Amino acid sequence: MEFKVPTMAELMAAGEEPEILFWVGCAGSYDERAQRITRDICKILHHVGVKYAVLGTEESCTGDPAKRAGNEFLFQMQAITNIEVLNGYNIKKIVTGCPHCFNTIKNEYPGLGGTYDVIHHTQLIQDLINEGKLKAEGGESFKGKKITYHDPCYLGRGNGIYEAPRKALEVLDAQLVEMKRCKSNGLCCGAGGAQMFKEPEKGNKDINIERIDEALETNPQVIASGCPFCMTMLSDGVKLKDKEQEVKVLDIAEITVRANGL
Amino acid sequence: MVAQIIFLLFTIAAIALFTFNFRKIIRNIRLGKSVDRNDQPIKRLMTMLRVAFGQSKMVIRPITAFLHFFVYIGFVIINIEVLEIMIDGIFGTHRIFHGLGGLYNFLIGSFEILAFTVWLACIIFLIRRNVLNIKRFKGVEMTSWPKSDANYILITEILLMTAFLLMNAADLKLQMLGVGHYVSAGAFPMSQYLINLLPSTENALIIIERSAWWFHIIGILAFLNYLPYSKHFHILFAFPNTYFSNLEPKGEFTNMASVTNEVKAMLDPSFVPAETEPGKFGAKDATDLSWVNLMSAYTCTECGRCTSVCPANITGKLLSPRKIMMDTRDRITEIGKNIDKHGEGHEDGKSLLDNYISREEIWACTSCNACVEACPINIDPLQIIMELRRFAVMEESQAPASINAMLGNIENNQAPWKYSPADRFNWADEK
Numbered sequence: 001m002e003f004k005v006p007t008m009a010e011l012m013a014a015g016e017e018p019e020i021l022f023w024v025g026c027a028g029s030y031d032e033r034a035q036r037i038t039r040d041i042c043k044i045l046h047h048v049g050v051k052y053a054v055l056g057t058e059e060s061c062t063g064d065p066a067k068r069a070g071n072e073f074l075f076q077m078q079a080i081t082n083i084e085v086l087n088g089y090n091i092k093k094i095v096t097g098c099p100h101c102f103n104t105i106k107n108e109y110p111g112l113g114g115t116y117d118v119i120h121h122t123q124l125i126q127d128l129i130n131e132g133k134l135k136a137e138g139g140e141s142f143k144g145k146k147i148t149y150h151d152p153c154y155l156g157r158g159n160g161i162y163e164a165p166r167k168a169l170e171v172l173d174a175q176l177v178e179m180k181r182c183k184s185n186g187l188c189c190g191a192g193g194a195q196m197f198k199e200p201e202k203g204n205k206d207i208n209i210e211r212i213d214e215a216l217e218t219n220p221q222v223i224a225s226g227c228p229f230c231m232t233m234l235s236d237g238v239k240l241k242d243k244e245q246e247v248k249v250l251d252i253a254e255i256t257v258r259a260n261g262l
Numbered sequence: 263m264v265a266q267i268i269f270l271l272f273t274i275a276a277i278a279l280f281t282f283n284f285r286k287i288i289r290n291i292r293l294g295k296s297v298d299r300n301d302q303p304i305k306r307l308m309t310m311l312r313v314a315f316g317q318s319k320m321v322i323r324p325i326t327a328f329l330h331f332f333v334y335i336g337f338v339i340i341n342i343e344v345l346e347i348m349i350d351g352i353f354g355t356h357r358i359f360h361g362l363g364g365l366y367n368f369l370i371g372s373f374e375i376l377a378f379t380v381w382l383a384c385i386i387f388l389i390r391r392n393v394l395n396i397k398r399f400k401g402v403e404m405t406s407w408p409k410s411d412a413n414y415i416l417i418t419e420i421l422l423m424t425a426f427l428l429m430n431a432a433d434l435k436l437q438m439l440g441v442g443h444y445v446s447a448g449a450f451p452m453s454q455y456l457i458n459l460l461p462s463t464e465n466a467l468i469i470i471e472r473s474a475w476w477f478h479i480i481g482i483l484a485f486l487n488y489l490p491y492s493k494h495f496h497i498l499f500a501f502p503n504t505y506f507s508n509l510e511p512k513g514e515f516t517n518m519a520s521v522t523n524e525v526k527a528m529l530d531p532s533f534v535p536a537e538t539e540p541g542k543f544g545a546k547d548a549t550d551l552s553w554v555n556l557m558s559a560y561t562c563t564e565c566g567r568c569t570s571v572c573p574a575n576i577t578g579k580l581l582s583p584r585k586i587m588m589d590t591r592d593r594i595t596e597i598g599k600n601i602d603k604h605g606e607g608h609e610d611g612k613s614l615l616d617n618y619i620s621r622e623e624i625w626a627c628t629s630c631n632a633c634v635e636a637c638p639i640n641i642d643p644l645q646i647i648m649e650l651r652r653f654a655v656m657e658e659s660q661a662p663a664s665i666n667a668m669l670g671n672i673e674n675n676q677a678p679w680k681y682s683p684a685d686r687f688n689w690a691d692e693k
């Protein structure tokens with residue numbers, strides 16, 4: 001990184017408070033591919049001059065995969081510990097890089113004593129575009145390129161966010177093509193509900209292949225999404241179909257960074 | 263007079279039998295765990311009006327929605343006709359409302375048109391179900407009973423509507439002949455085309471008119487009593503089911519209060535837990551589910567819209583959300599029967615998990631909420647799947663090995679992968 005990513009601990013030591021906390025998430029912290037998205041989100045925050053911070057090593061899993069796997073104990077252990085940290089820093093507003101973290105903190109933490117104004121990074125990008133702070137100029141041109149957007153379940157159906165990510169794509173002047181199953185009718189990438197961490201049950205196809213087949217039907221140059229788990233599933237699918245050269249799988253944050261030349 | 267007595271006895275018997283069976287279903291639903299769904303009454307009412315009355319979630323499949331709409335509207339409105347039939351039956355009158363004049367003509371006229379559209383829609387539905395090869399109507403759970411259930415209802419409706427139109431046609435002919443009490447009343451935009459098919463002797467016409475009348479009303483009473491045994495119960499339960507449906511974001515899963523207490527006590531030894539009802543975590547059997555889950559099981563129309571959008575099902579896995587609902591209904595009905603036979607607290611050694619729903623099914627779910635979104639009457643199969651998972655994981659510690667590994671990682675490393683927490687911020691160091 002060309003700049004230093006500020007942590008809450010440092011800000012606190014300097015007697016400062018950030019406007020917004022960037023919740024990175026486990027995938028965003030450890031997964032190599034997702035780390036790139038994490039850094040891009042930071043670039044955006046840095047570029048527009050929002051005062052932000054991350055928890056760094058003080059962050060811990062939100063507990064989402066534990067909860068979806070049925071382990072409410074472990075989920076609440078994680079949640080309550082995280083809430084203590086967040087409340088300790090007097091956090092008000094959070095942006096997440098992952099729809100699963102977003103959903104959990106936004107919807108499930110309030111019942112356990114953690115109420116925050118939570119947005120997903122595609123919503124942040126939408127707001128910044130609306131405020132004129134991001135322009136899709138000065139960087140790579142996506143003009144006329146065929147892009148199809150995959151709705152992550154926990155962003156779309158889970159929380160009704162369909163427009164924010166599309167807004168970020170519309171400003172590119174690209175050719176936005178929808179898949180047959182999109183928006184509220186979108187098809188899961190196959191990773192949710194803790195599926196990411198296990199072998200799929202036997203069937204006749206893997207879910208991410210079904211999804212990639214559908215995505216490829218639109219002949220896209222870019223498949224866009226907004227979730228690190230979808231990223232893994234979709235990239236694996238593209239790899240398996242041997243289409244890596246023609247089709248790029250990119251997060252909305254990455255596209256925004258490229259378009260703005262950050 | 264005899265006819266009136268027979269009619270009255272019939273009606274009373276039918277309503278009594280229905281009440282008896284209906285109360286059993288309510289009793290079964292009450293076997294479920296309590297959950298508060300009495301908040302936000304206005305929002306609930308609006309949801310019910312939109313989804314159940316307004317059929318808002320049907321429109322996704324426009325042709326079906328169109329046909330279903332006619333059957334639905336026809337059903338609701340033709341029931342007004344039943345009021346007249348009832349009064350006529352009890353008091354031995356004939357077309358008691360004919361005094362309404364123009365309005366009566368309008369009503370009968372529209373009933374006729376609706377009867378015809380219902381008739382037509384049911385014929386199309388019947389063909390669609392049995393001749394066209396539609397995947398949604400297949401599936402492992404669609405065994406002989408669910409299949410014939412749908413056909414019985416469609417055929418009954420076709421017969422009822424035929425009887426209604428035939429009755430009107432005979433009546434019209436009798437009116438034209440000026441026979442006895444067959445006063446000139448009503449407009450018959452549909453059945454007027456049938457009169458040429460009918461005999462012209464008075465007696466034969468009266469027999470047709472009376473038989474059709476009796477067939478029609480007995481049919482309706484029989485239909486009423488068929489409902490509690492059938493997926494067609496949805497015509498009653500769709501309304502409460504949508505009213506009490508989940509209003510929170512679909513991604514939000516309930517936080518188990520009983521767990522919160524234990525977790526708080528674990529994290530803070532000085533914490534004094536509030537009283538919560540003891541019990542097991544999650545659901546092993548149908549009675550461990552909430553009453554809303556059980557009500558939904560009785561409401562499910564087995565339409566399969568959930569299953570047709572389920573990513574697990576689409577890719578050939580065993581999981582079918584429709585089956586989850588049907589299994590839940592079958593199991594709670596079985597538990598109800600056990601109570602009737604052996605009294606409360608009888609154990610039959612079976613449970614919803616394993617005897618009805620397998621582990622393979624519940625672990626195939628991605629919690630994507632596609633089934634919930636697709637259900638035209640706001641049923642939530644995912645909630646049941648999650649409760650079963652909770653039981654498997656928290657009560658039995660029986661999860662797939664890789665899931666256990668993931669849970670272990672969260673516990674030890676605060677991430678689902680086996681990385682050191684100290685490395686969590688390393689991403690910031692790289693270019």
Ligand code: SF4
Binds near residue numbers: 581627
């Ligand atoms: S939530 Fe589960 S059962 Fe429902 S559609 Fe998704 S994978 Fe299928």
Ligand code: SF4
Binds near residue numbers: 566583584587
């Ligand atoms: S749960 Fe809903 S969508 Fe699924 S079969 Fe039943 S009524 Fe149809």
